[in-house]
Amino acid sequence: MEEFLKNLPASVSKTELLKILQEFQDKYGYLDNDFIHELSKKIGIQPGKIYGIASFYSQFRFKPRGKYIVNLCSGVACHINSSENLINEFTKLTSLKDGETSADGKITLELVPCLGGCANSPVVKVNDKYYTKVTKTDLLKIIQGLK
Amino acid sequence: MNLKDITYNYLFKATELSEINKFNRDINLDIPVVFAFRSTCSVIAGIDDTISYIEKYSNENSIKIKIVETSCPGLCSFDPVIGVKIPGRTLILLKNLYYYEVFSVFDSILNHFLPDTKLILAQIYDEKYNSWPEVPDFFSLKQLKIQKRNILKPINTYSPISITDYFAKNGFKAFAKVLTKLTPNEVCSIIENSELKGRGGGGFFTGKKWRKALENNNNPKYFICNADESDPGSVAGRMLIETDPFRLIEGMLIGAYAINASKAIIYVRNTYTLAIDRLKKAIEQTKSAGLFGDDIFGSGINLNIEIVTGPVAYVCGEETALISSLEGSRGMPKPKPPYPSDKGFLEKPTVVNNVETIFNIPFIILNGAESFKQTGVKSSYGTKLFTISGKVDYPGVYEIELGTNIADVLTAVCDDESLNSIKAVHIGGPSGGFVHPDKFYEKLVFNDSKNKSNDIWFGAGSFVVLNKSNCIVDVCKYFLDFDVNESCGKCIPCREGTRVLYDILKRISERPVTTSKHETLQRFKGVTQLEEIAVVMQETSLCGLGQNAPNSILTGLKYFRNEFEEHIYEKKCDAGVCRDLKLYSINIENCVGCGLCVKRCPADAIIGSLHSAHFIVQERCIKCGNCFKICKFNAVNII
Ligand SMILES: Cc1cc2nc3c(=O)[nH]c(=O)nc-3n(C[C@H](O)[C@H](O)[C@H](O)COP(=O)(O)O)c2cc1C
Ligand code: SF4
Ligand code: SF4
Ligand code: SF4
Ligand code: FES
Numbered sequence: 001m002e003e004f005l006k007n008l009p010a011s012v013s014k015t016e017l018l019k020i021l022q023e024f025q026d027k028y029g030y031l032d033n034d035f036i037h038e039l040s041k042k043i044g045i046q047p048g049k050i051y052g053i054a055s056f057y058s059q060f061r062f063k064p065r066g067k068y069i070v071n072l073c074s075g076v077a078c079h080i081n082s083s084e085n086l087i088n089e090f091t092k093l094t095s096l097k098d099g100e101t102s103a104d105g106k107i108t109l110e111l112v113p114c115l116g117g118c119a120n121s122p123v124v125k126v127n128d129k130y131y132t133k134v135t136k137t138d139l140l141k142i143i144q145g146l147k
Numbered sequence: 148m149n150l151k152d153i154t155y156n157y158l159f160k161a162t163e164l165s166e167i168n169k170f171n172r173d174i175n176l177d178i179p180v181v182f183a184f185r186s187t188c189s190v191i192a193g194i195d196d197t198i199s200y201i202e203k204y205s206n207e208n209s210i211k212i213k214i215v216e217t218s219c220p221g222l223c224s225f226d227p228v229i230g231v232k233i234p235g236r237t238l239i240l241l242k243n244l245y246y247y248e249v250f251s252v253f254d255s256i257l258n259h260f261l262p263d264t265k266l267i268l269a270q271i272y273d274e275k276y277n278s279w280p281e282v283p284d285f286f287s288l289k290q291l292k293i294q295k296r297n298i299l300k301p302i303n304t305y306s307p308i309s310i311t312d313y314f315a316k317n318g319f320k321a322f323a324k325v326l327t328k329l330t331p332n333e334v335c336s337i338i339e340n341s342e343l344k345g346r347g348g349g350g351f352f353t354g355k356k357w358r359k360a361l362e363n364n365n366n367p368k369y370f371i372c373n374a375d376e377s378d379p380g381s382v383a384g385r386m387l388i389e390t391d392p393f394r395l396i397e398g399m400l401i402g403a404y405a406i407n408a409s410k411a412i413i414y415v416r417n418t419y420t421l422a423i424d425r426l427k428k429a430i431e432q433t434k435s436a437g438l439f440g441d442d443i444f445g446s447g448i449n450l451n452i453e454i455v456t457g458p459v460a461y462v463c464g465e466e467t468a469l470i471s472s473l474e475g476s477r478g479m480p481k482p483k484p485p486y487p488s489d490k491g492f493l494e495k496p497t498v499v500n501n502v503e504t505i506f507n508i509p510f511i512i513l514n515g516a517e518s519f520k521q522t523g524v525k526s527s528y529g530t531k532l533f534t535i536s537g538k539v540d541y542p543g544v545y546e547i548e549l550g551t552n553i554a555d556v557l558t559a560v561c562d563d564e565s566l567n568s569i570k571a572v573h574i575g576g577p578s579g580g581f582v583h584p585d586k587f588y589e590k591l592v593f594n595d596s597k598n599k600s601n602d603i604w605f606g607a608g609s610f611v612v613l614n615k616s617n618c619i620v621d622v623c624k625y626f627l628d629f630d631v632n633e634s635c636g637k638c639i640p641c642r643e644g645t646r647v648l649y650d651i652l653k654r655i656s657e658r659p660v661t662t663s664k665h666e667t668l669q670r671f672k673g674v675t676q677l678e679e680i681a682v683v684m685q686e687t688s689l690c691g692l693g694q695n696a697p698n699s700i701l702t703g704l705k706y707f708r709n710e711f712e713e714h715i716y717e718k719k720c721d722a723g724v725c726r727d728l729k730l731y732s733i734n735i736e737n738c739v740g741c742g743l744c745v746k747r748c749p750a751d752a753i754i755g756s757l758h759s760a761h762f763i764v765q766e767r768c769i770k771c772g773n774c775f776k777i778c779k780f781n782a783v784n785i786i
Pocket of ligand 4: 731744747748749750751752753763767768769770771772773774775
């Protein structure tokens with residue numbers, strides 16, 4: 001993290017804020033408290049304010065995320081094709097709700113708007129891999145495969 | 148010659164680009180050429196595996212095959228689509244070509260045999276080559292015939308990330324024309340004359356917007372492309388960028404020139420990884436070609452393009468919110484006026500245009516306003532992209548001439564069976580509404596909401612088809628839930644209104660706690676309240692999110708009132724979606740106490756001892772219906 005901060009230019013304008021947060025999250029997975037505090041000193045915006053801005057956007061996370069990020073699509077085409085049932089099933093199987101990470105740090109559930117595969121909905125994405133026309137049975141298999 | 152010189156000669160010296168015309172070059176190769184139509188939708192469908200199997204096939208059989216990566220034709224149900232061109236024969240398009248089909252398909256095709264018919268989509272006729280017997284012409288497919296592909300090419304045999312391929316399609320000729328022959332004033336006039344309207348939902352005249360920004364001399368000025376595309380159910384912008392990133396850049400260069408902006412910014416949602424990747428490559432090449440930067444080809448014009456990835460919030464699609472987000476704040480809308488064209492990014496004059504709007508610009512500049520107005524109908528010229536999904540056989544992104552009626556579109560995207568079971572179409576995403584089959588003869592045109600007789604508002608072009616397995620109340624609830632989550636909370640009518648509307652819908656889609664008349668009355672009162680709240684929200688919300696959030700409910704009530712009433716009075720959801728309306732109970736007369744249902748109940752909601760009547764604990768029941776399905780004695784009732 002220190003290195004990340006060191007690599008930032010001496011003075012940063014507010015228009016760069018979101019970009020910096022994105023870069024940090026890309027690298028470390030989430031925005032941790034220390035970082036927000038250090039950044040605050042650097043760009044002269046209160047930590048609470050940075051947090052307020054970041055939390056407005058769904059991209060930013062404030063807790064470590066699991067090894068596998070499971071995205072269940074909650075877009076409209078998937079909804080029409082019963083994605084709600086999959087979401088309930090997932091919660092039943094793992095007791096995870098949207099945004100939660102399993103105790104062993106393996107799985108994080110994140111509901112997302114349209115993943116872009118509406119023709120083959122419902123769509124599930126695990127890290128970079130997509131699964132299409134997913135049924136409850138498929139979902140169970142997917143979860144079992146997350147070792 | 149370096150890229151800059153090539154570009155200069157091609158644009159300003161009208162040099163022949165024989166070396167550039169890639170399509171012809173590829174297609175005349177004496178080895179098989181494979182076109183991989185790769186976009187996000189086909190990646191999801193598995194095209195990357197297909198491509199690697201084709202490479203594997205080529206290696207294992209020591210057959211040279213050239214693979215050209217292009218972009219998807221937008222017919223998602225056929226993904227992955229692969230085109231194969233063997234010497235002497237027409238280009239054949241294969242559909243649903245998953246990796247495990249690759250070896251057998253290539254064994255056939257490379258030996259001039261057709262593969263399994265279920266994998267054949269069409270061929271592109273060309274009299275120079277022998278056609279494949281009994282394979283339909285691509286342009287004769289009903290999914291193509293309904294379309295008027297002006298800004299999307301029907302089939303892309305060019306690489307989306309090669310500037311020379313773009314040159315071969317007359318790329319950057321419009322920008323060159325602007326740079327050498329037209330003043331900003333003239334460019335604005337051409338766009339004004341074309342009567343081009345914004346494709347991002349607002350439908351505002353693009354030319355007017357540009358003119359206002361041009362006339363304001365508070366420099367520097369900004370030209371922004373809105374590629375946030377946050378409407379659920381719409382992926383048209385992503386598709387356009389993945390298909391032809393250079394066209395977006397060209398349109399933006401023209402727009403920036405027209406208003407004397409020195410900087411153009413593309414705000415694209417950061418989940419669009421492939422689109423961003425292609426856009427970045429395209430920007431880089433455009434820069435190396437000398438088409439932007441300082442003093443572009445000696446014209447004295449300085450212009451820069453930058454790409455910004457938005458960290459995703461629906462309301463950031465609204466232009467003033469988008470500007471706040473670019474400024475590093477929370478993306479909340481601001482009251483208008485002042486309009487961005489007066490006071491936008493960093494308080495400077497700014498034009499914000501949608502991706503699809505910008506895609507129309509190069510054509511209009513090259514061919515003139517009148518030519519653009521040949522397509523479409525009065526006050527709705529040109530085409531519009533619709534993202535068609537839901538209960539159809541051929542979902543995808545369709546470019547439809549404005550003025551086409553909904554019924555014709557549906558016929559093209561459905562086969563008979565699904566066509567006959569359509570209950571409604573939901574058009575326009577969270578701001579849009581339902582269209583009843585009685586209105587399917589209506590034309591798709593820009594609609595200023597004052598025109599009450601036609602309440603179809605297509606917004607950004609999401610087009611979701613529903614059949615009897617979908618519940619209107621549930622779809623309303625879905626969109627309201629979306630609005631509740633996405634309302635930025637700045638104004639009370641929207642923040643509270645969306646929540647109240649959602650609660651009312653939730654109440655009628657759940658079983659009442661008591662069966663008293665009072666409870667039913669309350670549920671009914673909810674519906675009349677819906678209408679009152681809707682009016683307040685429409686009139687007093689700050690931005691389009693709040694103003695349009697009640698539209699689904701209002702059109703739902705107008706055309707499908709019976710469904711709402713059924714939910715309220717009969718506690719019935721015909722589609723079977725609103726499960727919470729149901730009550731499962733065991734009839735002690737019929738129950739023999741076999742215990743089968745106990746084993747199948749996922750919620751441990753059924754109690755009872757063997758051979759005596761069983762009982763469902765309502766508080767635990769999750770309405771899965773297993774007990775109803777499994778009981779052999781008809782002892783489980785649904786009330
Ligand atoms: C809640 C809300 C979301 C919007 N989302 C988008 C969007 O995702 N993309 C877009 O181009 N316009 C969106 N708009 C419309 C923009 O405010 C603006 O009108 C548009 O970008 C202008 O470009 P155009 O004239 O080329 O359509 C949205 C508006 C509202 C109120
Ligand atoms: S209408 Fe809703 S989304 Fe728009 S500014 Fe008001 S609270 Fe925010
Ligand atoms: S399956 Fe039917 S008969 Fe058997 S215990 Fe359940 S309700 Fe009674
Ligand atoms: S509907 Fe499902 S949860 Fe409810 S009692 Fe029957 S089996 Fe159990
Ligand atoms: S709605 Fe799920 S992929 Fe589009």
